[in-house]
Amino acid sequence: xxxxxxxxxxxxxxxxxxxxxxxxxxxxxxxxxxxxxxxxxxxxxxxxxxxxxxxxxxxxxxxxxxxxxxxxxxxxxxxxxxxxxxxxxxxxxxxxxxxxxxxxxxxxxxxxxxxxxxxxxxxxxxxxxxxxxxxxxxxxxxxxxxxxxxxxxxxxxxxxxxxxxxxxxxxxxxxxxxxxxxxxxxxxxxxxxxxxxxxxxxxxxxxxxxxxxxxxxxxxxxxxxxxxxxxxxxxxxxxxxxxxxxxxxxxxxxxxxxxxxxxxxxxxxxxxxxxxxxxxxxxxxxxxxxxxxxxxxxxxxxxxxxxxxxxxxxxxxxxxxxxxxxxxxxxxxxxxxxxxxxxxxxxxxxxxxxxxxxxxxxxxxxxxxxxxxxxxxxxxxxxxxxxxxxxxxxxxxxxxxxxxxxxxxx
Amino acid sequence: xxxxxxxxxxxxxxxxxxxxxxxxxxxxxxxxxxxxxxxxxxxxxxxxxxxxxxxxxxxxxxxxxxxxxxxxxxxxxxxxxxxxxxxxxxxxxxxxxxxxxxxxxxxxxxxxxxxxxxxxxxxxxxxxxxxxxxxxxxxxxxxxxxxxxxxxxxxxxxxxxxxxxxxxxxxxxxxxxxxxxxxxxxxxxxxxxxxxxxxxxxxxxxxxxxxxxxxxxxxxxxxxxxxxxxxxxxxxxxxxxxxxxxxxxxxxxxx
Numbered sequence: 001x002x003x004x005x006x007x008x009x010x011x012x013x014x015x016x017x018x019x020x021x022x023x024x025x026x027x028x029x030x031x032x033x034x035x036x037x038x039x040x041x042x043x044x045x046x047x048x049x050x051x052x053x054x055x056x057x058x059x060x061x062x063x064x065x066x067x068x069x070x071x072x073x074x075x076x077x078x079x080x081x082x083x084x085x086x087x088x089x090x091x092x093x094x095x096x097x098x099x100x101x102x103x104x105x106x107x108x109x110x111x112x113x114x115x116x117x118x119x120x121x122x123x124x125x126x127x128x129x130x131x132x133x134x135x136x137x138x139x140x141x142x143x144x145x146x147x148x149x150x151x152x153x154x155x156x157x158x159x160x161x162x163x164x165x166x167x168x169x170x171x172x173x174x175x176x177x178x179x180x181x182x183x184x185x186x187x188x189x190x191x192x193x194x195x196x197x198x199x200x201x202x203x204x205x206x207x208x209x210x211x212x213x214x215x216x217x218x219x220x221x222x223x224x225x226x227x228x229x230x231x232x233x234x235x236x237x238x239x240x241x242x243x244x245x246x247x248x249x250x251x252x253x254x255x256x257x258x259x260x261x262x263x264x265x266x267x268x269x270x271x272x273x274x275x276x277x278x279x280x281x282x283x284x285x286x287x288x289x290x291x292x293x294x295x296x297x298x299x300x301x302x303x304x305x306x307x308x309x310x311x312x313x314x315x316x317x318x319x320x321x322x323x324x325x326x327x328x329x330x331x332x333x334x335x336x337x338x339x340x341x342x343x344x345x346x347x348x349x350x351x352x353x354x355x356x357x358x359x360x361x362x363x364x365x366x367x368x369x370x371x372x373x374x375x376x377x378x379x380x381x382x383x384x385x386x387x388x389x390x391x392x393x394x395x396x397x398x399x400x401x402x403x404x405x406x407x408x409x410x
Numbered sequence: 411x412x413x414x415x416x417x418x419x420x421x422x423x424x425x426x427x428x429x430x431x432x433x434x435x436x437x438x439x440x441x442x443x444x445x446x447x448x449x450x451x452x453x454x455x456x457x458x459x460x461x462x463x464x465x466x467x468x469x470x471x472x473x474x475x476x477x478x479x480x481x482x483x484x485x486x487x488x489x490x491x492x493x494x495x496x497x498x499x500x501x502x503x504x505x506x507x508x509x510x511x512x513x514x515x516x517x518x519x520x521x522x523x524x525x526x527x528x529x530x531x532x533x534x535x536x537x538x539x540x541x542x543x544x545x546x547x548x549x550x551x552x553x554x555x556x557x558x559x560x561x562x563x564x565x566x567x568x569x570x571x572x573x574x575x576x577x578x579x580x581x582x583x584x585x586x587x588x589x590x591x592x593x594x595x596x597x598x599x600x601x602x603x604x605x606x607x608x609x610x611x612x613x614x615x616x617x618x619x620x621x622x623x624x625x626x627x628x629x630x631x632x633x634x635x636x637x638x639x640x641x642x643x644x645x646x647x648x649x650x651x652x653x654x655x656x657x658x659x660x661x662x663x664x665x
Contacts, residue, residue, distance in 0.1 A: 249626065293450070295616065316450050318616045338451065368587050371580060372624045373595040375612055376454075377605070378462055379576035 024048025024071070032057060032073070039063045047071045047094065055079045062088035067095070070124075075099035080107040087116040095124040096131075106158060108133035112140060120145060130158035131179065134166055141170045149178035151202045159184040160201065163191075171196060181207040182224065185214065194218050204229045205246075216241055223247075227272060229255040236262040244270045252277040253294070259284060266410065269294055275317070278304045287311045288410055296322045296362070305329035313408050314338060314357075318375075321357035322366060323395060332357065332400040336407045344405045355403040358394045360387035414486070414496065418503035421482075422475065428507045431467060435459070435515025443523040450615065453528055456516065457611055460536045461604050462572055464512065465543040469564040472504050472547035477557045484665055497660045501548055501653060508540045528614040535607035538645040542603045543568075545653040552656040552663065575602045592624050596631060600640075603648045610641050 023035035023045055033054050035045045041062045049069035056079045059065065072095045075081045081099045084091070096109035108130035112118055115137040122144045125131040131147040134140055140163075147160045160176035162184045163169055169191040175198075176182040182198030185191070185208035194217045198205035205221030206228045208214070213235045220242040221228050227246035230236060236259060243253035253272040254264075259281045268290040269275035275294040276286070280303045289312045291297035297317040298309070302325030310333040314320050320337060334350070342351035361380045364371050374380050387394055422428055439456055446452040479500070486496050516536055520529045547564050554560040579598055583591055599605045613632050631637045 249623075316448055368583055369624050370583050370587070370591045370595055372628070373583070373599060373605070373609065374576050374580060375616065376457060376608055377576045378458065378572055379580065381458070382573075 018042040018044065020044045020046060022046045022048065024068075025050045036063075042088075056081065056083065058083045058085070059089055059091075060084075060086040062086060064090040065092070065094065066090075067093035067123075070095055072097060075109065075128075077101070080105070080109075080111060082110045083113065084110065084115060084118065085113045087118075089115070089117075090119040090121070091123060092119070092121045093123065095126065096128065097126040099125075099128040099130075101129045101156065106130050106133055106162075108158070108162070111135075112137050115140060119143070124148075128158065129156075130162050131160050131176070133158075133162045134169070135164040137163075137166045137169075139168045140166060141172070142174060143170070143172040145174045147174065147176045147179065149201075151178045151180075151200075154180055154203060157202060159207075160198070163188045167191065170194075175199075176201065178202075181205075182221070184208070185211040187211060189213050191215070192217075196220070197222075199223055201225065206230075208233060212236075215239075220244070221246070221253075224251075226250055227252040227255065229257070230259055231255075231257040232259075234260050234262070238262070238264045239266055241267045242270070243267065243272060243275070246272045248273060255279075256281045256284070264289065268292070269297065274299050274322075277301075278307065280304065282306045284308075285310075288408065289313070290410055291315070291317055291320075293317065295319065299323070300330055301325075302327045307331070308333070310334045311408055312336070313410060315407070319359060319362040321398065322362045323358055323398065324366060326395045328395045328397040330398075332398070334402050334404055335400050336404040337400065338407075340403045340405075342403065349405050351403040351405055354399040354401045356388055356391065356394060356399050358398050359384050360393055363393050412499075414491075414499035415503045415506070418479070418482075418500055419507060421479065422503060422507045427471065428511050431471070431508075432511040432515045435511060436519065439516045439519035443519055449524040449526075450528065453520075453524055453532060453615065456520070456532060457608070457615075460516070460532060460539065461608055464536055464539050465572060465604060466568050468508055468540050468543035469547045469550075469568050470561065471508065472544050473551045473561050473564045475504055476500070476548065476551035477560060487665060493661045494657055497548075497552070497657055501544065504548075505541055505544050508544060509537060512536050512540050528611065531611045531614045535611055538642075538649075539603060539607055542645060542648040542652075545649045545656070549652040549656040549659075552660045571602055571604050576605070579605075592627050595624065596627075600644045603645060606641055606644055 021029055021035050021038055021043060023029040023032055029035045031054055032047055032052050036057060036059055039045055039061060044064040044066060047067050049071050051072045051074055053074045053076055073081050075098045077098045078100045081096050099109040100107045109125045109128040110120060110132045112134040117139045119141045125147045127150050132142060142161060149157060151157050157180040159181040160179035160183060161171060165187040167189045169188060171183060171193045173195045177199050179201050180203045182201040182205045183193060188211040190213050192215045196219045199222045202225045204226050205224035209231045211233050215237040217239045222244040224246055228243060246253055251273045253269040253275040256278045257280060260283050262284045264284060264286045266288045271293045273295040275291045275297045277299045279301045282305050284307045286309045291314045294317045296319045297314050299322040302323060307330040312335045314335060315338045337355050337357060340351055340355045342353040344351055360383050438459060442452040442455050483496060517533055520533060546567060550563040550567060551560045554563055599609050610632060613628060
């Protein structure tokens with residue numbers, strides 16, 4: 001079904017006999033502005049290498065714009081470089097740099113408004129306010145772009161790939177660095193984000209809100225100011241992503257806030273202050289993930305219910321699970337915990353005594369953060385041991401009844 | 411002084427306890443590194459050895475050694491030697507033997523299996539704690555003439571530093587939880603060498619858990635050059651002050 005528009009476009013292309021316009025310095029058509037004016041539907045523009053300082057350009061016909069040998073569109077830190085509004089438009093292999101900043105408008109290097117069936121491929125965006133800004137569009141593909149920002153404060157820096165009120169988007173194999181949010185989704189449905197690399201952004205690597213039925217696979221989010229935030233959404237599928245080195249007082253591998261009916265599987269969480277932080281989330285299945293070297297692997301607030309954590313590996317985390325109450329409506333099963341000290345008499349690979357992933361000290365430190373001073377002390381390990389034998393402070397029901405003896409092979 | 415230290419060292423080597431201690435440390439460290447699949451977990455177990463066993467052994471061995479060489483010390487006192495030199499060479503010999511044991515027993519496995527920042531922090535803390543608790547033990551031994559009392563005092567001190575102090579800190583932190591106690595905890599940590607060493611290692615080991623204001627404060631303070639200087643300075647004070655007190659007391663003592 002997805003290919004039908006493409007096939008139709010191709011048929012149309014054959015019928016009308018499209019032309020190719022070659023634009024560049026020293027050619028009959030020397031500016032991109034001229035080329036865009038000349039181009040009719042289904043035409044292609046091949047933009048030759050060079051630096052083009054042409055202010056703001058608008059594309060509204062169904063054309064293909066291809067950069068040969070990396071032409072550069074320079075916004076001179078004043079203009080929004082390219083505004084796209086139409087259907088069946090492709091923009092390939094162009095470098096955008098120095099787009100302008102405006103406190104009133106969200107200036108972007110490439111802005112897509114009211115579009116359908118657009119492909120942005122292998123472009124490079126350098127030093128933009130917003131790099132790619134998409135609103136009210138359907139079937140947008142953003143693939144293989146390289147986006148590098150120069151981060152200032154949160155107010156002065158825009159998002160790398162920003163989508164608002166769109167559907168059917170495919171965001172693939174992009175690299176985003178140094179923006180406010182690497183990838184930002186708001187009211188975006190039925191979209192796929194895969195194989196992207198979002199690093200060193202000053203706020204979130206990925207930020208999405210009110211975006212249902214989306215799928216995130218094989219992305220890497222590393223060393224972002226606050227990790228990844230996923231809020232107010234339903235039916236989100238997150239698979240095989242890597243969340244790494246998100247450190248800070250409010251940095252999370254993933255922050256899940258009011259997320260329901262979702263599935264988080266086969267991801268890896270490495271060296272985050274908190275791997276997954278959950279708030280007001282329900283009916284999420286979290287399985288086959290790896291949590292390594294995190295401060296807290298998981299923090300589940302008491303406002304979460306019906307979530308199930310199974311077949312995950314928890315290794316070398318300072319704390320496995322933290323919570324803020326004694327009410328537990330979530331289920332833990334068949335996980336591997338490296339801190340588990342039980343035994344397995346019948347050799348079925350499942351420990352015979354349940355594991356309490358919430359240690360007494362993690363409860364204490366939640367109540368009184370200054371007690372961090374006593375972390376790893378003999379006193380604290382004694383208290384933890386005593387608490388394991390007779391739970392009083394820690395939630396009794398937060399247990400893994402079938403802890404694994406051996407690590408899952410993930 | 412060196413000559414005297416050498417005799418004491420021979421004496422210590424002859425009774426083989428230090429050799430057994432070295433072997434124990436080596437076996438424990440080695441087997442931990444071999445048993446745990448990741449080095450950081452082995453370091454964590456070693457951390458407990460360093461923070462608990464090391465001070466205990468240093469305290470007990472030093473006090474017992476002092477009482478056992480009491481006659482030797484008396485003999486030396488009859489020679490034309492200054493009291494300061496005698497006690498310092500005793501101290502030096504015990505210190506060197508315990509440090510050697512630690513470096514061979516823990517240092518070699520750590521350098522082999524985990525030669526990273528955490529490993530070096532562990533070695534630094536271990537060495538400092540050995541020196542500090544040897545000098546605390548000297549103070550306890552010199553101050554009390556009675557052997558049982560001296561060893562009892564050393565054990566009590568160990569209990570205090572390893573366990574009771576942390577309990578007190580926990581109590582204080584909860585009693586005053588309404589007040590900003592973050593900076594105060596820095597002071598509290600300086601009052602116990604074991605805590606100071608532990609925090610020093612923790613900053614390398616659990617860096618990702620150090621969130622919130624307290625964590626940030628620790629990271630800023632202990633993570634910087636000032637922090638390293640502070641830790642070393644306080645450790646030095648913990649070693650020097652008890653030693654100085656014991657030297658002073660030894661000089662005035664009526665044997």
